[in-house]
Amino acid sequence: MSGIYIHIPFCRQKCNYCNFYSLASTKYVSQVSQAIVSELAQRSSYLEGEKVETIYFGGGTPSLPDAAEIEGIINAVFKNYNTDSGVEITLEANPDDLTTTKLKAFSAAGVNRLSIGIQSFREEDLKYLSRTHTPAQVTRCITDAKQAGFENLSIDLIYGIPTLTDEGWKENLEKAFSFGIPHISAYSLTVEEKTPLDVLIRKGKISPVEESPALFHYQLLVNWMQLHGYEHYEISNFCLPGQYSRHNSAYWQGKPYLGVGPSAHSFNGSSRCWNVSNLVKYIESVGTGKVESESELLGPVTQLNEYIMTSLRTMWGCDLVVVRDKFGAEVAENLLLDALGFIEKQQMIYREGKLTLTPGGLLFADGIASGLFSEEKG
Numbered sequence: 001m002s003g004i005y006i007h008i009p010f011c012r013q014k015c016n017y018c019n020f021y022s023l024a025s026t027k028y029v030s031q032v033s034q035a036i037v038s039e040l041a042q043r044s045s046y047l048e049g050e051k052v053e054t055i056y057f058g059g060g061t062p063s064l065p066d067a068a069e070i071e072g073i074i075n076a077v078f079k080n081y082n083t084d085s086g087v088e089i090t091l092e093a094n095p096d097d098l099t100t101t102k103l104k105a106f107s108a109a110g111v112n113r114l115s116i117g118i119q120s121f122r123e124e125d126l127k128y129l130s131r132t133h134t135p136a137q138v139t140r141c142i143t144d145a146k147q148a149g150f151e152n153l154s155i156d157l158i159y160g161i162p163t164l165t166d167e168g169w170k171e172n173l174e175k176a177f178s179f180g181i182p183h184i185s186a187y188s189l190t191v192e193e194k195t196p197l198d199v200l201i202r203k204g205k206i207s208p209v210e211e212s213p214a215l216f217h218y219q220l221l222v223n224w225m226q227l228h229g230y231e232h233y234e235i236s237n238f239c240l241p242g243q244y245s246r247h248n249s250a251y252w253q254g255k256p257y258l259g260v261g262p263s264a265h266s267f268n269g270s271s272r273c274w275n276v277s278n279l280v281k282y283i284e285s286v287g288t289g290k291v292e293s294e295s296e297l298l299g300p301v302t303q304l305n306e307y308i309m310t311s312l313r314t315m316w317g318c319d320l321v322v323v324r325d326k327f328g329a330e331v332a333e334n335l336l337l338d339a340l341g342f343i344e345k346q347q348m349i350y351r352e353g354k355l356t357l358t359p360g361g362l363l364f365a366d367g368i369a370s371g372l373f374s375e376e377k378g
Contacts, residue, residue, distance in 0.1 A: 001084070002047045003054040003250045004077055006036060007261030008062040009279065012096075016130040016196040017189060021263035021277045022060040028279050032261065033069040035286040037076040039260045042289060044080040046258050046266065052077065053084040054247035057111075063093035067105030074110045088152075088246045090115055095141040096133040103148035113152040114145055115185075115245075121175045124163040128206065129189075130196070142179050154183035154245065159221065160214025161189050162207035169217045170224075177228050182243040186221055187236050188214045215363075222359060233315045235362055252310045271297050300327060301374050308335070309369045317356030331374065338372050 009022045010029055055077055057070065070091065077083060090113040091106060098116070106114075118138050120126055126133065145153060155176060159169055176184055191198050191209050200206045222232060230238040234252060237245065250257065259266045262282040265274045273295035276282050285292035298306070304327050311318040324332035339355050342348040347361030347368060357365055 001053045001250070002050040002255055003056065003247050003257040004040075004047075004052055004081070005247075005257055005259040005264055006055065006057050006062075006073055007059065007259065007264040007275075008032075008057055008065060009060040009262050010064050011059070011061045012064065012094075013130065013132050014196070016200065017192065019192040019195050020060070023279065026064065028283065029065050029069065031283050032279060033065060033072060035283045036073055036261050038286050039291050040073070040076040041080050042286070042291070043258060043260070046268065047081065047256060048268075049082055050256060051084050052081045052087060054088045054250060055090070056247040057089075057091045059092055061094050061097065062091050063097035063102070063106075067102060067109045070106065070111065071109035088113055090154075090245070090247055092117065093141075094133060095137040098141040098145060100144050100148065103144055103150070107149055112150075113154070114150050115154040115156065116141060116145070118155045119158045120161065120164065121172050122164070122168055125158075125161045125168070128161055128163045129158065142181070146179075151182070152243070153181055154185060155181050157184060157186045158189050159186060159217035160209060160211075162209060162213075164213075164217070166213070166216065166220070169220060173221065173224050177224075183237070183239040183245060184225070184230065185237050188218065218363075222362075231315065232359075235313045235365055249314075252314050253316075254307055254310065270303070271295055303327075304331065305369075305373045308372050309366075312355070312357055312365055312369050312372075315356065317354040320353050320355065334374075335372060342368055342371070 007021070009032070010026050011022050011024050014022065014024045055074065057073075062070070074089060089111050091111045092115045094117050098114075117131075119129055119131055121135050121138055123135055126135070142153070142155075157172055157176065164172075189209050191201060197206075201208045221238075225232055225238045230240060232238055233244055234248070237248065239245075254269070256268045257266065259275070262275055262279055263277040265272060273293050276285065276292040281292055304323070307323070307326075308318055318335075320332045320336060323335055336350065336355070339348055339350065342361065343350055347358055347364065349356050349358060357368065361368060
């Protein structure tokens, strides 16, 4: 099974914390949509006939183009790929784009899952993040989405915002629970280098992001999610039973995926490639019959380390049977030996052939994973 990621790089306004490739413009929307349709046809052999079980529109703001553009891209996937009858089709959206008319149009186009970038229900937080929507629009869009038939909903929340008090974070979570949202992604605000947020903080124009409040917010998040029946299935992702993001879960499980659109990444198990991060170059290169891109081969050690890193982020953990079958019995044995120290510290559990992180271990997931990495032999 495999997935297709479609990058729509347009926004009404760039959020000050965002470092993804996107532009605060709607110029070239039609041309890029047409180029994506062409790229899908040109790269139809990339997945080698694997059945496509997920389609994911990310960005940018995929809810900004007309539903007809989205429908055309979906139809191109169905035309050129072996697509599962129960394919999950997710569209990332901003609250201020989701009118009743547009929601119905997206549903008619084939979208069956929405991931709404709410970030906060509080006005002061939204202003700090330079978001373009209001708390009222948040409430309205969730209600309208459910009335339009979108039961498979996800929302994004951000914690660790300097304007977000502990009580404010509790209010955000309570509001999310009150809507019965089946899937919630929650991220700590990170200041990426050279973003507008980074510049504003360095110039002293807005409050800096502190680690301590974010850590408390995360611990509160984990506890409250559990109390409300949500499974903590990945470091930043929680869902009611069975409501996992199938697309993102495939990333963490190392399944192949094709990425189309400017800057989109693809992975086939042994190599990775990424498209040019330039609208005009992307459109022009697709027009020649081959999108401009770069690629890298992934050796066995890199593949192993990536599996360790991604699998440990999830509740399913790192399966040593998978490691043994793909990389050899000695590698699996050495990995278990290296994990013993983390097991003794109660940061990791070994059960039924799998290594999983404890709640305490999840706080140090990146460091633990790097401590288990294999090294290239000279």
